[in-house]
Amino acid sequence: MPELKLDRITKHFKNKIAVDNVSLCLTEGVYGFLGANGAGKTTLLRMICGVLKPTSGEIQCNGAEIGRLDGDYRQMLGYLPQDFGYYPDFTARRYLEYLAACKAVPKPIARERVQEMLRLTGLEADQRAKIRTFSGGMLRRLGIAQALLNDPEILILDEPTSGLDPKERIRFRNIISSLSKGRIIILSTHIVSDVEFIADEILLMKQGRIVEQGAVARITKNAEGKVWEYLADQDEAVRMNDSFAVSNLKNEGAGVRLRLVSDVCPCEDAVPVSPSLEDVYLYHFKEVSEHVENLERRIL
Amino acid sequence: MTFHTVSGRHADTGNESEWRFPLDETRRSQSLALIRQAASKKRIRHYPALPELIWSQLCFQPLEHWLAQGCTLLIAIMLSLWLRREYSDAREITAVCSVFFVFAGNIFLSHIARLFSWHMAELEQTLYLNLKQMICIKMLETGIADLIILVLFLGLTGSGDALGLGAALTYMLVPFLWSDTLYLHMLFCLRSASCGFRSLALGILCGIFALFPILWESAYQPEYLPVWQVLGIAGGLLLAAQISVLLGKIDQGDSICLD
Numbered sequence: 132m133p134e135l136k137l138d139r140i141t142k143h144f145k146n147k148i149a150v151d152n153v154s155l156c157l158t159e160g161v162y163g164f165l166g167a168n169g170a171g172k173t174t175l176l177r178m179i180c181g182v183l184k185p186t187s188g189e190i191q192c193n194g195a196e197i198g199r200l201d202g203d204y205r206q207m208l209g210y211l212p213q214d215f216g217y218y219p220d221f222t223a224r225r226y227l228e229y230l231a232a233c234k235a236v237p238k239p240i241a242r243e244r245v246q247e248m249l250r251l252t253g254l255e256a257d258q259r260a261k262i263r264t265f266s267g268g269m270l271r272r273l274g275i276a277q278a279l280l281n282d283p284e285i286l287i288l289d290e291p292t293s294g295l296d297p298k299e300r301i302r303f304r305n306i307i308s309s310l311s312k313g314r315i316i317i318l319s320t321h322i323v324s325d326v327e328f329i330a331d332e333i334l335l336m337k338q339g340r341i342v343e344q345g346a347v348a349r350i351t352k353n354a355e356g357k358v359w360e361y362l363a364d365q366d367e368a369v370r371m372n373d374s375f376a377v378s379n380l381k382n383e384g385a386g387v388r389l390r391l392v393s394d395v396c397p398c399e400d401a402v403p404v405s406p407s408l409e410d411v412y413l414y415h416f417k418e419v420s421e422h423v424e425n426l427e428r429r430i431l
Numbered sequence: 432m433t434f435h436t437v438s439g440r441h442a443d444t445g446n447e448s449e450w451r452f453p454l455d456e457t458r459r460s461q462s463l464a465l466i467r468q469a470a471s472k473k474r475i476r477h478y479p480a481l482p483e484l485i486w487s488q489l490c491f492q493p494l495e496h497w498l499a500q501g502c503t504l505l506i507a508i509m510l511s512l513w514l515r516r517e518y519s520d521a522r523e524i525t526a527v528c529s530v531f532f533v534f535a536g537n538i539f540l541s542h543i544a545r546l547f548s549w550h551m552a553e554l555e556q557t558l559y560l561n562l563k564q565m566i567c568i569k570m571l572e573t574g575i576a577d578l579i580i581l582v583l584f585l586g587l588t589g590s591g592d593a594l595g596l597g598a599a600l601t602y603m604l605v606p607f608l609w610s611d612t613l614y615l616h617m618l619f620c621l622r623s624a625s626c627g628f629r630s631l632a633l634g635i636l637c638g639i640f641a642l643f644p645i646l647w648e649s650a651y652q653p654e655y656l657p658v659w660q661v662l663g664i665a666g667g668l669l670l671a672a673q674i675s676v677l678l679g680k681i682d683q684g685d686s687i688c689l690d
Contacts, residue, residue, distance in 0.1 A: 183684040210557040216550030232487040235559040237477045
């Protein structure tokens with residue numbers, strides 16, 4: 132069973148701190164990294180893959196530094212980068228065969244694995260098509276297929292569901308759930324529903340740090356008493372929307388039912404409700420959203 | 432074979448040599464099932480040797496790559512034979528060959544650019560045969576192709592005999608080394624422009640380097656040979672430094688990830 136240990140990992144890019152003193156211990160299970168764009172998820176994942184070197188700190192796999200393990204570590208690894216690369220003149224099958232060869236999968240096994248992965252990702256019928264003809268969703272599925280080629284013990288997927296339609300998203304979630312036994316699966320996303328039901332542990336990242344970590348039930352429990360519902364009239368709803376983080380807004384007759392995330396009770400008639408993971412995400416990233424909104428306003 | 436142990440007994444065959452331990456079939460099948468279960472959980476890893484890795488890389492080279500290499504070699508043979516027949520001055524022959532040698536080298540090198548293109552570098556760096564190793568294999572392949580062309584030129588044109596092998600090699604290698612250094616640097620710096628014909632165009636642009644010595648008529652005179660030698664050593668060192676910097680940057684990873 133693999134064990135990954137991150138010991139005070141920090142990464143600087145010139146004057147910017149992308150990852151700040153992150154320490155983690157990952158064993159078998161699905162880990163969902165949630166965070167806004169620029170939170171440092173991709174940088175952290177790249178360091179775990181060995182693509183980027185940390186400015187300080189150490190990453191160990193089964194007690195040995197990953198740089199020392201070199202090829203041994205990379206053989207355990209399956210990685211889907213955010214910007215998934217491919218050779219457009221290759222067919223899907225040739226591309227997977229090429230990557231299987233680079234992953235040191237023996238040739239007879241590679242042929243079987245390629246067909247298995249094409250079947251698993253629903254690309255069997257398109258295996259002879261040039262990749263340049265693939266849609267965004269097909270490319271993402273091809274990316275998932277290549278990550279699984281070597282039956283990796285550590286599977287790292289950066290924004291794996293971007294570009295997938297809802298049906299493909301569900302299919303992907305089921306694939307990941309079925310694979311979780313005996314491996315470490317790390318998913319990075321800013322789409323809460325991608326990890327809510329399949330991750331054993333959620334790690335919320337903000338400004339390069341892990342701000343919250345634990346099972347979904349534990350994280351949502353921590354946010355109890357911070358999520359409220361309130362039936363407001365139209366004018367009040369606009370005012371509330373400006374003052375509080377609103378996770379949902381629904382017209383009900385003449386009024387608007389608001390779901391608000393706030394440390395304090397937003398108004399007298401607001402009632403506390405059970406928080407969802409999306410509410411927790413909003414609670415942690417409301418300033419980020421506000422910052423983005425302000426930027427959008429300035430641009431407009 | 433006879434075992435003289437306290438717990439053992441002879442099989443009931445009347446033959447002393449067929450002695451066996453008594454077997455408990457239930458425990459035996461249980462133990463075998465446990466072994467099978469443990470074996471099914473084991474992951475068998477394959478560690479391919481270098482020749483296998485090189486072969487796997489060659490198998491996945493695109494057709495254009497082999498066509499470009501084949502055509503370049505063919506043109507090199509034809510050019511050598513034609514030069515030998517039409518020209519008598521070994522210096523002129525060497526000058527023409529050196530220009531062709533540079534362009535041929537850059538055509539071969541342009542296939543390294545493929546590794547940096549289409550966002551493949553980040554993914555390739557995480558594979559068992561990683562980007563750094565792939566580049567080394569491609570450079571080895573390029574080096575062998577360059578060596579074949581060099582031998583062809585020196586052998587078929589006879590310039591090696593006329594000028595002396597050392598001098599002919601120097602005249603051929605100096606523009607090649609400087610052009611290759613510049614091309615490698617540009618390939619890594621301009622990765623977005625390093626796929627397909629754009630990398631080839633970049634190679635031809637860097638190949639213009641090879642034309643500079645031709646502009647000076649006296650450049651190939653024997654008294655300037657020490658200058659060529661100094662430039663050759665400097666070019667070799669610069670190329671080695673360029674390769675080392677390139678591999679170092681790949682190791683750090685920042686340049687791979689940041690477009």
